[in-house]
Amino acid sequence: MSSLLGSKEATNRSFRSIADLTVLGLLTLLLAALPLGASGYVLYVVNLLMVYVVLSLGMHLAIGETGQFTLSHTAFFGIGIYTAGLVNNHWHFPFPVSILASAAVAALVGWVIGVLALRMRDIYLALATFAFGEAMQWVLLNWESVTRGANGLRFRAATLGELQLVSDLLAYPFVVAIAALMMALTFAITRSRLGLAFRAVRESDMAAVAMGINARAIKVTSFVLSAAFAGVAGGMYTLFTSFIHPESLGFETTVMVLTMVVVGGLGSVRGAVAGAIIVGLISELLRQAPSYQEIIYGVILMLFMMFLPKGLASLVNGRVALKKGCAS
Known part of the structure; x- marks a missing residue:
């Protein structure tokens, strides 16, 4: 049998x-x-969706894999954008260097915040990381000598050798390739021993410690990886855009990324990708009604938490389970 x-x-x-x-x-x-x-606008939307995919995968590592409910993802995204933009403006390095720099700076800040904030749990952790996100937006808005503050930061076109990415079409293959690489990396992490440790901590800190897992180190590692993913997403964003304003890095973006993970399904890499694409398209459709976006995201979150708490991934898993039941 x-x-x-x-x-x-x-x-x-x-x-x-x-x-x-x-x-x-x-x-x-x-x-x-x-x-x-495709037109330039369609390519721009696809580039933006690829950025959302990487952002969603980063939040998936923290919330879906390790169960750390953080609300600072947009702050690390902003750190990635400004780091890549400033590195490109001042030193004119090829874009792979600026993206690596954005990931490294975001990861370093993530480590500092993770060591401090991950002493807390549940709602206290959410509030602490939310406070950091709001503080980071204030820094970006008021550190005018570096970020240009309320005037926003304009950055040069990204380069690779003699190639300048001056259009969405030129940036497109690189953005898609980086997104694919980050997806492959996420799958590798979730299927590794580190991924098993993430899920053990998510299910029970005490049980994980009893199995010899350093729960605190695992939480910090998850937080740092999540921040690094957001930093990479920020670097990707600079490949096809030339301007950023701190107001676009507010709580609304955090709610949008959280909605992506919830809609796709907590704990599912495929769900995080699908949620990013679906919610990203909804966001683009709502671009003409920005005042209603947070309300609509809130309604979507409530509906999914009430009627489909495991997201769209549960529908696929349910069908697989049903087929198994019929086969047996």
């Missing part, structure tokens, strides 16, 4: 792998063909 169940489980995994590869192949063909006929 056990061998039969094992065989069925292996078959189900094989089918899921084939389905994943099929979807990945179709998506790759779509993304490869898109520049051939």
Whole structure:
């Protein structure tokens, strides 16, 4: 009986792998063909969606994998944007260097905040990280000698050798490639021993410690990785835009990214990607009604928490479970 169940489980995994590869192949063909006929605006939206995907994956590592409810993701995103923009403006390094710098600075700040804030739990952690996010926006708005404050920061076009990324079309392949790399890295992390430790801490700190896991170190590691992902997303943003204003890095962006993770499904990498694309498209549709965006995100969050708390990923998992039940 056990061998039969094992065989069925292996078959189900094989089918899921084939389905994943099929979807990945179709998506790759779509993304490869898109520049051939899409307008500049469509390419801009796709570039922006790729940034949202990386942002969502970063929040997934903190909330979905480790269960650390943080509200400072937009602050690290802003740190990434300003770091990459300033590095490019002052030293004119190739964009891979500026993106690595944005990830490193965001990770360093994330480590400092993580060491301090992760002494707290639940609502206290959320409030502490929310306070940091608000403080970071104030810094960006008032540190005029560096960030240009309320005037916003304008940065040079990103470069790679002699190539200047002066359009959405030129930035597109690099943005998509970085997003794909970050997705692959996320899958690698979640399937590694570190990912197992993340989920052990999420389920129970005490049980994780009993198994020999340093729960505090794991929480800080998760927070630092999450911040680094947000920093990379910030660096990606500078590849196809030339201006940033601190007001665009407020609480609304945090709510939007949180909505992406909840809609896609907490604890699911695929859900984080799907949620980023769906909510990102909704955000673009609501661009003409900015005053209603926070209300709509709040309504979406409430509806999903009430009727679909495990997000869209639970629908797919439910179908897989149903098929298993029918097969047995």
